[in-house]
Amino acid sequence: MKFSLSWLKEYLDTQADLETILKTLNDIGLEVEGVENPAEKLSGFKVAKVLTAVPHSQADKLQVLTVDHGDGNPLQVVCGAPNARAGLVGVFGVEGAVVPANGMVLRKAAIRGVESNGMMCSTRELELGDDHDGIIELPADAPVGAAFADYAKLDDPVIDISVTPNRQDCMGVMGIARDLAAAGLGVFKPVEVPAITGEYPCPVEIRTDDPAGCPAFYGRVIRGVKNGPSPEWMQARLKAIGQRPISALVDCTNYLMFACGRPAHAYDLAKLSGPVVARRAHEGERMTALNGKEYLLSPDMTVIADDAGVHDIAGIMGGEHSGCADDTTDVLLEIAYFTPENIARTGQALQLTSDARSRFERGVDPAFLDDALSLLTDLIQQTCGGSASEVVRAGEPPVARRNFSYDPAQTLKIAGVDLAADAQRAILEKLGFEVADDWTITVPTWRRDIDGAADIVEEVVRIHGLGNVPSTPLPRAPGVAKPTATPEQLTERRARRAAAARGLSEAINWSFISEKEAASVGGGDWMLANPISEDLKVMRPSLLPGLLSAARRNIDRGAASVRLFEIGRRYFRAEDGSSIEKLTLGIVMAGEKSPRGWQAGKARGFDAFDAKAEALALLGAAGAPVANLQMFGEAGGSYHPGQSGTLRLGPKTVLAEYGVLHPALAKAFDLGGTVVAAQLFLDAIPAKRKAGFMRAPYAPPALQAVTRDFAFLVPEALEADALARAVKGADKKSIVDARLFDLFTGAGVEAGMKSLAVEVMLQPGEKSFTEEELVAISAAVVKAAEKLGGVLRS
Amino acid sequence: MSEITALKAGLLADIERADTLAQVEELRVGALGKSGVVTALLKTLGGMSPEERLEKGPPIQDLREGVTAAIAARKAALEEEALNARLASERLDMTLPAEAAPQGSVHPVSQVMDELAEIFADLGFAVATGPEIEDDWRNFTALNIPETHPARAMHDTFYFPDKDAEGRSMLLRTHTSPVQIRTMTTNPPPIRIIAPGRVYRSDSDATHTPMFHQIEGLVIDKGIHLGHLKWTLETFLKAFFERDDITLRLRPSYFPFTEPSVEVDVGYTIEKGQRVIGGSGDAPGGGWMEVLGSGMVHRKVIENCGLDPDEWQGFAFGTGVDRLAMLKYGMNDLRAFFDGDLRWLRHYGFSALDVPTLSGGVGA
DSSP: OEEEHHHHHHHEEOOOOHHHHHHHHHHTTOEEEEEEOGGGGGTTEEEEEEEEEEEOSSOTTOEEEEEEOSSSOOEEEEEOOTTOOTTOEEEEEOTTOBOTTTOOBOOOEEETTEEEOSEEOOTTTTTSOSOOSSOOOBOTTSOTTSBHHHHTTOOOOEEEEEOOTTOGGGSSHHHHHHHHHHTTSSEEOOOOOOOOOOSSOOSSOEEESOTTTOSEEEEEEEESOOOSSOOHHHHHHHHHTTOOOOOHHHHHHHHHHHHHSOOOEEEEGGGOOSOEEEEEOOTTOEEEBTTSOEEEOOTTSEEEEOSSOEEEETTTEEBSTTSOOTTOOOEEEEEEEOOHHHHHHHHHHHTOOOHHHHHHTTOOOTTOSHHHHHHHHHHHHHHHOOEEOOOEEEEOOOOOOOEEEOOTTHHHHHHOOOOOHHHHHHHHHHTTOEEOTTOEEEOOTTOTTOOSHHHHHHHHHHHHOGGGSOOOOOOOOSSSOOOOOOHHHHHHHHHHHHHHHTTOEEOOOOSEEOHHHHHHTTOOSOBOSSOSSTTSOEEOSOSHHHHHHHHHHHHHTTOSEEEEEEEEEEEEEOTTSOEEEEEEEEEEEEEEEEOOBTTTBSOEEOOHHHHHHHHHHHHHHHTOOGGGOEEEEOOOTTEEEEEEEEEEETTTEEEEEEEEEOHHHHHHTTOOSOOEEEEEOGGGSOOOOOOOSOOOOOOOOSSOOEEEEEEEEEETTSOHHHHHHHHHGGGTTTEEEEEEEEEEOSTTSOTTEEEEEEEEEEOOOSSOOOHHHHHHHHHHHHHHHHHTTOEEOO | OHHHHHHHHHHHHHHHHOOSHHHHHHHHHHHHSTTOHHHHHHHHGGGSOHHHHHHHHHHHHHHHHHHHHHHHHHHHHHHHHHHHHHHHHTOOOTTSOOOOOOOOBBOHHHHHHHHHHHHHHHTTOEEOOOOSEEEHHHHTGGGTOOTTOHHHHHSOOOEEEEEOTTOOEEEEOSSSTHHHHHHHHHSOSSEEEEEEEEEEOSOOBTTBOSEEEEEEEEEEESSOOHHHHHHHHHHHHHHHHTOTTBOEEEEEEEETTEEEEEEEEEEEEEETTEEEEOBOTTSTTEEEEEEEEEEEEOHHHHHHTTOOTTTOEEEEEEEEHHHHHHHHHOOOOGGGGGSOOHHHHHHHOBOTTOOOBTTTBSOO
16 A cells, blocks of 8 residues: 555644654554655656757757746757757756656766757656656746656655555555554544535436345445546655556546545446446456456346446456546446455456455445545546436445454463553544443444453554564473484484485475376375466375486486485375375485496496385384385386385385386486485384383493305295395394395306305304304204205305 | 634625515525524534533524514514505506496475574474465465455465365365364464475466465463463574574554464564665664564464463464575575576585584584
C-alpha cells in the first residue's frame, strides 16, 4: 500500500518528520517497504522561460533558444521540440542534472556546431507522463527560477508499506493515519462526510438476491455528469502512488478506495437495463472484465447483473461493457458489502487479483457504506457535476459490534509487559475501541480481526512498543543440558559424517523428480497436481535420480571424479492415504576412482565392490550390526543384475542395496563409463538398545592367534561368502575369522570350478593348540567345505 | 713376544685392508675361528704353568681383544658404508605428489541444522520431525488458517490430487509449523522443541526455490510470555553468530497461528561489500534484515491440539535454515544450495570433523 506524505497529512495533524513517521510505521506493524521522494530525481530542474527562439542554421528541425532560468544570465540551448518558442515557460535541466527517464547527465555540448547548455524537458523525460511530442508548457505566471519539484508540489515522499492480511483498515490512507495517531504521532482527522440530499428517487431498482454473498448493496444514480480527465490534484495523488489516471469517474472511485480503503463501482447507466441485482452467477455465464479478459463464472460466485447479463464480478472487477467512458452522462454508483470468504474463494478460483478484491477479502468496514456513498457522490459532483438521486439500500451490512470482557493483567501474562490499566485504556480508545468501566471492550467495526484477549494484548503492545517488552530468560533446568537427539537423529548424523570422512560430498537434491525419472526407478506414489514444472512433479521413490542428475551436471562441468551422497527421504503412500517417508542415504560414484599417477599408472574407475565397501562402512558407522548382515544378489532394476547386491538383516529386512548402475539407467541420465551407486535404508536399521555405558568385560587373550590357509576347488557357482561362512562355522570355539583371500580360475583348475583360498584365524584359549587339535580343526574345515562341494587343493 | 706383536700387526693390517664383509669374515675365521691362529695361541695357555701363563697370557689376550675389536670396527665401518650406499641409491624425489585421498564434505544446510540442534539442546529443546507430505488440516486448518483465509494465498502450495483416510487434502507442507500440531497432539506439555526440515512453495526465481529448509521452534508451558520469546531469539542468534552485539528489532506482524505476532529483524553492517550480522541496524551504514517470524501461539491452535489455552501458553518461531547459512557463511545464491556442484560443495561444505560442540564453538 502506497501513499504520499501529503495525503497522509490530510488525515493526520502531525509535526513529526519523515524519519519518525517511518520508524513509527515499522514499530506499529506497518512495515515500510520503501520510501521515495520524486523531488530527489528532479533536483537540477527549474522553471525557466524561453526568451528568444531562432532556427538552427545547420538543422531544419532544431532551434536555438535563449533560456532564462532565473539567475539573470540567460543560456543558449539547442532544442528540437516543435512547440519551443519565445515566451514559453517550461522546465529546464541545468548542467549536471540527471534526466530521470534515461539517466543521462546534462553537459555543455555543441549540437551541429552550436553550443547548448542544459535541456528543456518533456513530460516523459521527467517520468511524469507519456507525452513526448513537445516540451512541458507551464502557465505563463509560473515563477521562473523556482525548483520545478517545489513548483509542481512533487516534493512529497511516497511511502510504501506492507499491510498484513488482518489489517483491512490500513488498506486506506485514513486508517494508517488513525494508527499513527494512536501511536502518539499527532491527531487523527477523520474524513468529513458531506450531507447529500437526493434530488429525485433513484430510477434503478437495486436488489440483493444473494444475501450470503452480498448482505448489503447500496446505490444511487447521478445524472448529467461530464466525464473527462480528473482534476490535477487527484491525478497527482493517484500518480504518486503508481495509479494511472483513467477518467474522472473511475479516478473518483479509486481515490475513495485508496483514501478510505473502500472500493466502489460506477456503472454507465445507459448500458444497464432493468433492475440491478446481486445474485449468484449462472452455470456457464461469462463476463469480459475491465482488464479485457473473459471469465467463466460458476454458481458459487456472486455477481452484479441486470436483465442483459453480468456487469461485475462482485467485489473483484467490473465488466468492460458497462464501465464508464468519456461519453458517460448518467452513472449508477455501487457501494456494497461482500462476504470476505466468498470474495477470497472467487478470486482464487478465477486467479484474478485486484485492489478491490484485496480489500473485500480482508473485510471492509461494514459500517462505512452510507458515508462512503456520500463521499463518492460528493467527489463525482465536484469533478463531473450532475444531480444525485436518493440512495437505495438493499439488505443490511453485518454491523453488529463484537464485545468481550478483558482483564488488563493479560498484557503482563501474555506479553510480559507491565503497563498500567489506564495507559492500556488510552491506547485502545485512540484505536477506536470502546472500553467500559468494567473493561468490557467493544471492537470498532473496521477491526474485523479482533476476537479476544490476545488480540487486545497485541494492540496494546504494538502501540506501546515491542521494544519495551523485557527480555526474560526461559527457566532453565538445573545442571548440564541433557542430550536431546533421538536414536534416528544420531544414526543420520553418524552416517553423514562418516560419508563425508570417506570422501563423499553431500548434495541436497529436489524431493520431486520428473515422471520419466520416477519411472526409471519403478515409479512414484505421489504426483503433484500443480507442479512448478514437469521436471519437478513426482515425489521421489529413490534418491538415485537426483544424484545421477547431479553427477551428470558435474561431469558436464568437467569433473573427472564424482563422489556424491545425499541423506533424505523417499516418499511412499500408505494404504490409508497417509505419507510414508523413509530416511535414506544415497550414493553415486562416477568417473575416476583414482586419477592417473606416477605411482599408480592409469586412472582407475569404480567397480561394484567400491559401492559395497561404502555400503558396509556407512552401515557400520550408522550403527547397523554389520557382522550379522547377509549378502544377497540382485539389487533390483536400477542395478546391473550380475554386479549388485543387497545387505540384509534376516531375509526380509534390506538395509542396503549397492552395485554397478544398470547400463540402461546410466544411459537415461546420459552417463557413460561405469557408474556405481548404493542406497542405505537408514530407517530400517534397528535401534540399539542402550543399556548404560558399560561394555562387556574383555581382556586380550594371553596367547597369540594363529592362521592357517586352506585352498578349495569349488563349483564355480558357489558364492564365496557361503564358503567363508561354512569354514567359520566348522569350529565355533577356535575359529574366530575366515577371510577369503584368493580367487583363481584358469590353468590347473578344471572348467566349471574355481579355486578359493581362505585364511582361517584360530584363537587358542588357556593353552596353545596341540598338533592333534590342529589336525582336528583342519579336518572340520575341510569337511565343512566338502559339504558345499569343495575339495581341498593339495 | 715379538712374534705375537708381529702377528697382531699383520692381522690388524689385513683387517684394515679388508673391503668386503666376506673378507672380514674370512679373516675372523682365520684368526678367531676354531682353527684360527689366535685360537691356537689361546689353546696353548691351557698347557702352561701358572707362572708361564702369567707371563705369556696377557699378550695373547691382548692379541685376541685387539683382533676382535678390529674386526668388529671394520665390520661396522663396512656395514655403515653399505647402508650409506643403499640409502644413496634409494633416494627419491620427495617433491613428487603423494596420492591424495578423496575429500568429502558436509552440506552447509546439514551443518547449520547440527549447529542449531546443539545450541537449542543447551536451552532444553529437543529436535522433532514430521512428514513433508502433510494434510491440509495440520498444515493450515489446525494452525487457524481456514480455507478462505487470505493467508492461504500467501503460501503458494503444492497440492496432490490425493486425500487421506479422513478425506483431508494432501499437500507438501509449506512450513515446518505442522510439526507444532503433531507435537502438541501427541506429547503432553511442557514442550520445548525445534523442528528443522524441508518445506515447499510453488515459487522459483533468483531468491526463491520451490524447496527450501525451515526450522520451527515451539515452547508450551505455564507462564511463558513474549519476553521469553525475545530472550530466546536473542540468545539463539548470539550463540549462532557467536557475537554478543546481535541487536534485534521486533515488529508487530500477522500470522494466523500466533497472537501477538512478531517479525524479527536483526541489525547488520556492511563490511567489504558483505552484510555482517551484528550491531544496531540504525547505526550509520547499517540496516535491518528480517530473519524470523514468531509470536505467542494462538489460543485456537492450542485448543485445536486438545490443550487448554487458559492453562498452557507459549511461543513459536520459524526461520529459514538456508538463509541462516547464507548470513553466517556468506553464500549469496540460494539456487546453488540444490545444484550439487562439487566445486561449490567443497568450497562451502564442511569437514566431517567439524562437529558443532559447545566447547569448541558451534561455527566452523
